[in-house]
Amino acid sequence: MYLGIDVGTSGIKAVIIDDKGEVVAESRAGLTVSHPHPLWSEQDPSDWWSATNSAVSQLDAAARSKVRAIGLSGQMHGAVLLNKARKVIRPAILWNDGRSGAECDELLRREPRAHELTGNLIMPGFTAPKLLWVKGNEPKAWDETDVVLLPKDYIRLRMTGETATDLSDASGTLWVDVAERKWSEPMLKACDLTTDNMPWLNEGTAPTGILRDELAEAWGMARVPVCAGGGDNAAGAVGVGVIHDGDALLSLGTSGVLFAATKDFRPNVAGTVHAFCHALPGLWHQMSVMLNCASCIDWVVALTNAPSVAGVLTALEQSGRTDTPELFLPYLTGERTPHNNPHAKGVFFGLTASTDPLALALSTLQGVALALADGMDVLTDAGTRFDAITVIGGGSRSAYWGRILASALNKPLIYRSGADLGPSYGAARLARLSIGDGDIDTVCVAPPITGVVEPDRALSDQLSAKRPAFKALYQSLKPLF
Template sequence: MYLGLDLGTSGLRALLVSENGDVLAEEEAKYGTQTPHPGWSEQDPQDWVTACETVMGNLRQAYPDKVAALRGIGLSGQMHGATLLDADHNVLRPAMLWNDTRAAQEAQRLDQAPHMREITGNIVFPGFTAPKLDWVRSNEPELFDKVALVLLPKDYLRLWLTGEAISDMSDSAGTAWFDTGARDWSDAALAEGHMRRDQMPALVEGAAPGGQLRGDLRAAWGISGPVVLAGGGGDNAAAACGAGCFAEGSGFVSLGTSGVLLAARSSYAPAPATAVHSFCHAVPERWYQMGVILAATDCLNWLSRVTGQPPAALAGTLPAQIAGPSTLTFLPYLSGERTPHNDPAIRGSFVGLDISHDQAELTQAVMEGVAFALRDSLDALSVTGARLETLLAIGGGAQSEFWLDTLASVLNLPLDLPEGGAFGAALGAARLAICAVTGAQPEDVMTAPPIARQILPRADLTDAYAAAHDRYRALYPAIRGAFQ
């Protein structure tokens, strides 16, 4: 048996699979996020441990024989977080998450430092790990002096599971301390951020062994033999493993809390000026690039809160088929934006509101705005040389037929919808564990899911959506001055 653990922003998901990849059981435990000040986003790392104890306890109670046969665990997790530990591995402060934007000034300083983009292959975004530590240095100097180790969220969970400080290439590439082409920590980037290599975890590839489960946990969970932990991966790299996206030309679009448009690459081809992320993949000698928007289904969740209607009810107000773009334009910058603007200060807007607009038209505009933002990411990816002919559509927003039809026509790309079942980050983590334990090749384990159906762009509407996207794109510079 093999286990995939995906440490997400809102909860930990566990997936128990057989060696041939069949999903046998799953569990989930939720936890909260604290926002003590505007722009701050923090979690208590102990909540991650508690969630792991919960899911493992539930799995053992329901499937004791399967848990006893566990031989490998793969880890996936939210990227860019900063978990600060002292020399005794005590947590020094709440972990600062990927959507924490307090370090915007520090990110700008690091991004303007000589050779940083060349080394890392990326803009230094405020959500990355390095500017967070620079913020701590400036604002919590006594605490900064005690920092002996910085771990990404999933790797703090690994530390609890194994007692070892280890990370993988894909997650580490999102810190802005990493030489993404060389797949190693960069002493120059670390020094620019006032950090040292000895404060970093050891590195392994995602499909390689990365520690062994502690004996006391094996005994507590009734596991009969040794358990290897795989290096694992950042959430999007692991999701790509779960979806079989690691060959050149393959990719997916994810309508989750944030929005992601990912393209797998067989070579390293960074283009930082596009605000496209270029990271190591979780499998050796592969990379991936992605455009990221900070709010996708989060935009619909926001509209749900202000209207008092559940997201599903909002989606249900829309017709079965698209009929062309709305006269109302929504800019989905509720938490700032990454690709292509790298602008933590920008905020969302409705443009063209009319007294006649109703709840359904607001919902349509929100869905279209997210689709237009993802079109910006597709255009940015094309500058890097990435070429995508189809995309796998995943994430909670992919349950809306209207949203999928809109997205296919805005991107002007067919969208493949996988058959029901697991194919995300937790499955990708479990697959990485299979490779780490058995030595199997990733291409033999990380197959694409069966496709239930394909949604094609509406040829009669693509020109109209292209024109609407042009109007949308022109609005960013028009409103930007109001948020500077």
């Protein structure tokens, strides 16, 4: 048995898989996000730890007792600041926090080679500008900071006592030479940091410590190894077998990600493509990232006082609606690809007296799909090509939304067994690899296909006709954001 733990934005997911790769237990514990000021997005790392203990304790005790290794995955880019005693100094600044726009400019001024060194455009969501913000705005916290960790790596510290990370997650800090797969000392220096302030850097399949005695007893496990793991999207790719050049996935979580595995490092800083290390040795990947995806659906359901997301999707499907005149810009917490604009806002446009809650919901689903199509254009411009896309994350449960997405992207969407488990399943696979139980090609196979959603020609035409207005609406409103 192998345990995967994913430190997500909305919750902690835990899954145990057996030697056949089948899920034998799964659980979830919820989390909330704090927005104390405009553009701010924070969480208390102690909440991650409480939720992790809750999620693990919900798993079947007999399965827990047979776990041989643990893998970790998690939300990327978060800044967890620790002092010399390894205590948290302030709430973690998250991936969708947009406060450090000015610090992005300052970082490029300090290190003009930043794009060349990292292969990525500097954005407020990345970790490095967050640290410059702390230095300039919270000098006491800065002076106390001894080590900076990513969210999943804080959980590792609590589990093992080790400060370690993996290359896929660390790639999103802007402190990694992604081509060479090592810390970039010039980028660290530009933030007044050194490698002494960084965790131990590993490939995702490397063991990074042993479960502490007291925790092993509390969790009903042996003192098993904990592997480096991966950033959420890279771990999700491992889980669905997106491990060869040209394989692609669409992650439908709080954020929306189009991810393409690459056999080599392919930066494209002229656009807004992320080029990072994969969670497996010798592999890289490209991503387009939108900050608000399934979170938009949750938001509009709450806004309209609907009973549930599932209920709204069912009502839309039963209504037979395929189109609506309203447009929705899904930039509730800014946007990354393609706009790199933390100040972008969500917008409903074209409301009339006949607009009802279902119209708002449908325009939200379509707005997210159109924004993902913008992201795919950026990947295409960067030279990335793929014929089909595997879907992972909580949004993979809805075939109705899948038809909208497939039609907007004009690509077939492949649904696989266990795809809704996403990164936690991939983390469990990485745990298995870390103890040498099988190789990448046998462990990281694509799970069985449960369905394929093809683009609907009529719906594709409808959404394609909307794209000019969707794009023009953002450009027109950009000066007002």
